[in-house]
Amino acid sequence: MKRGYDEFKVRINSLPESIRIRSQAYNSNEDLRAKRQQMENGGNPSEPLKVPKATWMSDGVHWPGTWSSAGTDHSRGDHAGIIQAMLAPPNSEPVMGTEADEENPIDTTEVDIRLPMLVYVSREKRPGYDHNKKAGAMNALVRTSAIMSNGPFILNLDCDHYIYNSLALREGMCFMLDRGGDRICYVQFPQRFEGIDLNDRYANHNTVFFDVSMRALDGLQGPMYVGTGCIFRRIALYGVSPPRATEHLGWFGRRKMKLCLRIPRKVAKKEIDEMILPINGEHNDGDDDGDIESLLLPKRFGNSTAFVASIPVAEYQGRLLQDLQGKGSQGRPAGSLAVPREPLDAATVADAISVISCFYEDQTEWGRRVGWIYGSVTEDVVTGYRMHNRGWRSVYCVTKRDAFRGTAPINLTDRLHQVLRWATGSVEIFFSSNNALFASQRMKFLQKVAYFNVGIYPFTSFFLLAYCFLPAICLFSGQFIVESLSVTFLTFLLVITVTLCMLAILEIRWSGITLHEWWRNEQFWLIGGTSAHPAAVLQGLLKLIAGAEISFTLTSKSSTPDDGDEFAELYVVKWSFLMVLPITIMMVNTIAIAVGIARTMYSPFPQWSKLLGGVFFSFWVLCHLYPFAKGLMGKRGKVPTIVFIWSGLLSLIISLLWVYISPPSGRAGMSYS
Numbered sequence: 001m002k003r004g005y006d007e008f009k010v011r012i013n014s015l016p017e018s019i020r021i022r023s024q025a026y027n028s029n030e031d032l033r034a035k036r037q038q039m040e041n042g043g044n045p046s047e048p049l050k051v052p053k054a055t056w057m058s059d060g061v062h063w064p065g066t067w068s069s070a071g072t073d074h075s076r077g078d079h080a081g082i083i084q085a086m087l088a089p090p091n092s093e094p095v096m097g098t099e100a101d102e103e104n105p106i107d108t109t110e111v112d113i114r115l116p117m118l119v120y121v122s123r124e125k126r127p128g129y130d131h132n133k134k135a136g137a138m139n140a141l142v143r144t145s146a147i148m149s150n151g152p153f154i155l156n157l158d159c160d161h162y163i164y165n166s167l168a169l170r171e172g173m174c175f176m177l178d179r180g181g182d183r184i185c186y187v188q189f190p191q192r193f194e195g196i197d198l199n200d201r202y203a204n205h206n207t208v209f210f211d212v213s214m215r216a217l218d219g220l221q222g223p224m225y226v227g228t229g230c231i232f233r234r235i236a237l238y239g240v241s242p243p244r245a246t247e248h249l250g251w252f253g254r255r256k257m258k259l260c261l262r263i264p265r266k267v268a269k270k271e272i273d274e275m276i277l278p279i280n281g282e283h284n285d286g287d288d289d290g291d292i293e294s295l296l297l298p299k300r301f302g303n304s305t306a307f308v309a310s311i312p313v314a315e316y317q318g319r320l321l322q323d324l325q326g327k328g329s330q331g332r333p334a335g336s337l338a339v340p341r342e343p344l345d346a347a348t349v350a351d352a353i354s355v356i357s358c359f360y361e362d363q364t365e366w367g368r369r370v371g372w373i374y375g376s377v378t379e380d381v382v383t384g385y386r387m388h389n390r391g392w393r394s395v396y397c398v399t400k401r402d403a404f405r406g407t408a409p410i411n412l413t414d415r416l417h418q419v420l421r422w423a424t425g426s427v428e429i430f431f432s433s434n435n436a437l438f439a440s441q442r443m444k445f446l447q448k449v450a451y452f453n454v455g456i457y458p459f460t461s462f463f464l465l466a467y468c469f470l471p472a473i474c475l476f477s478g479q480f481i482v483e484s485l486s487v488t489f490l491t492f493l494l495v496i497t498v499t500l501c502m503l504a505i506l507e508i509r510w511s512g513i514t515l516h517e518w519w520r521n522e523q524f525w526l527i528g529g530t531s532a533h534p535a536a537v538l539q540g541l542l543k544l545i546a547g548a549e550i551s552f553t554l555t556s557k558s559s560t561p562d563d564g565d566e567f568a569e570l571y572v573v574k575w576s577f578l579m580v581l582p583i584t585i586m587m588v589n590t591i592a593i594a595v596g597i598a599r600t601m602y603s604p605f606p607q608w609s610k611l612l613g614g615v616f617f618s619f620w621v622l623c624h625l626y627p628f629a630k631g632l633m634g635k636r637g638k639v640p641t642i643v644f645i646w647s648g649l650l651s652l653i654i655s656l657l658w659v660y661i662s663p664p665s666g667r668a669g670m671s672y673s
């Protein structure tokens with residue numbers, strides 16, 4: 001350890017002054033100013049480094065060089081620092097730990113305690129340059145790590161996630177390195193969460209998505225990329241096609257045509273430096289790979305020669321070992337990734353810094369065809385979509401012990417805003433060229449359907465809203481949805497209900513989720529569908545028509561307060577406009593039930609069956625909104641007055657409006673008696 005520290009000091013001190021000043025990470029410009037002051041007064045630039053817990057953005061490199069790993073920054077403050085620490089690559093021989101003593105109670109004599117090289121990177125941000133949020137951060141990391149380590153595989157984690165199973169990476173790699181693995185662009189792990197209330201009131205675990213939908217997609221072309229817990233093949237991020245793909249022709253993509261897109265050339269290891277990426281430019285439509293010359297043009301990747309030179313190397317190193325046994329001997333030699341790494345020299349570091357400047361991406365294809373795709377607040381879905389669209393496949397890797405774990409917002413308002421962001425991203429996708437309607441023929445038909453659903457689901461909220469008000473309208477008007485409860489109607493109702501139940505049972509049995517999780521999902525589907533989804537559609541339309549920008553509000557991270565109440569967050573009530581519609585629905589339905597009962601009771605010819613029908617559906621709506629109502633109550637039943645005023649006003653207007661348009665038949669009936 002000591003050696004590592006000295007090495008670090010040496011290297012930091014041999015850097016040019018300009019880099020040295022920025023060689024630590026700062027949370028704000030004040031910090032930077034203070035630091036500069038300190039250094040001008042003769043301070044030591046290589047003091048021990050403190051990495052703020054919630055603000056990391058790292059690029060670590062495992063010693064064999066197989067890995068680049070990337071997390072993204074929390075972006076709460078300005079990161080003025082660029083390179084925080086450069087440690088020497090660890091020894092190639094294992095280093096065993098020490099025996100337990102008073103200070104250190106853990107015996108590590110049989111543990112290899114070498115640490116991977118860790119480089120903390122924070123890209124340059126400047127007013128006037130769009131930093132493109134997370135996607136921009138990831139792209140900067142991809143470039144700078146290409147120059148520093150160029151690992152052929154990259155692990156991506158959010159700042160609120162951590163590794164929970166150290167063997168998960170190996171499981172993921174098995175897919176990448178298996179026969180046919182060269183067609184896999186990424187291996188996605190399910191997102192799992194900690195610190196969520198036992199009841200999972202707002203369906204934070206999202207098990208229906210992670211254990212049903214994603215697993216189902218695994219049987220098609222592969223799961224979507226969900227932003228974190230994902231191992232990428234570096235080369236797939238560069239906007240190239242897989243070596244082989246299948247084109248799906250005909251209406252439902254039944255006719256298949258195999259394509260060979262990249263024919264690996266015979267290359268000896270020493271040729272790597274001159275090697276170019278052989279790409280067959282024959283299927284060259286709008287969003288596809290050009291020929292090799294255009295691929296390497298600065299227009300595509302920017303004008304860092306060091307970066308462009310790293311591309312063919314990454315491609316070669318990511319190739320399957322099994323190719324070795326094949327005829328062509330095209331894979332990398334066994335063990336070639338385990339060669340000890342040279343320390344980074346100042347020139348390399350300068351190159352690595354140049355590619356994370358704020359203007360590097362100007363007039364390049366970063367964010368458009370290359371790397372993480374810009375232009376949507378759910379950049380993850382789009383990025384994965386583009387890869388599937390080129391014919392890559394992905395894999396879902398569910399490990400017995402959770403691979404990674406993260407946090408999620410357990411507070412109603414924060415959760416609604418999270419769902420709002422996702423839905424807005426979907427609307428953005430729907431109105432963009434990334435709409436699955438325009439998907440290429442390399443995407444499987446059902447995969448297209450799945451992506452289409454991702455884009456369109458927020459729009460279904462308008463039907464959902466109709467269904468939420470319909471039962472109330474029936475009760476107010478005394479009219480049931482149908483003229484009378486005929487046998488035909490009841491039969492249809494029964495068939496549909498039974499089908500839905502069977503679907504639910506199938507999903508539950510197949511995926512192993514519990515009925516409770518499934519029900520929570522149903523409930524939150526309605527809560528989100530009546531609040532965040534319609535808001536997202538409006539927001540998306542605004543962006544489309546008026547060009548209003550959509551902001552990426554970070555999801556609040558729950559933290560355990562000092563008083564030890566772990567779920568205190570759950571009970572915080574923060575007013576949000578998103579709550580207006582669900583509250584209105586609740587009020588209108590409650591009033592409707594009361595009105596319905598009253599009218600039937602006072603009616604000379606009470607029609608109890610009609611009432612029962614109406615009340616049943618109203619009650620069904622209210623059941624779904626129960627977690628929402630609980631959320632509004634807070635812990636001690638404190639509800640902000642504004643909530644009552646708004647919702648009372650709205651439900652009053654709606655009720656009055658109804659009475660005005662069609663007076664309850666009860667009154668009309670009574671005037672005759």
Ligand SMILES: O=c1ccn([C@@H]2O[C@H](COP(=O)(O)OP(=O)(O)O[C@H]3O[C@H](CO)[C@@H](O)[C@H](O)[C@H]3O)[C@@H](O)[C@H]2O)c(=O)[nH]1
Nearest residue numbers: 072073075133134137158159160226227228377378554555
């Ligand atoms: O300017 C930014 C904004 C965000 N991030 C990162 O993006 C992540 C996602 O943001 P978060 O607020 O945690 O959102 P969640 O709703 O929890 O994120 C889910 O949804 C996002 C898409 O909306 C995906 O990017 C995430 O991976 C996925 O976990 C954060 O953890 C940060 O690491 C940045 O690096 N820079």
Ligand SMILES: [Mn+2]
Nearest residue numbers: 158160407555
């Ligand atoms: Mn998150």
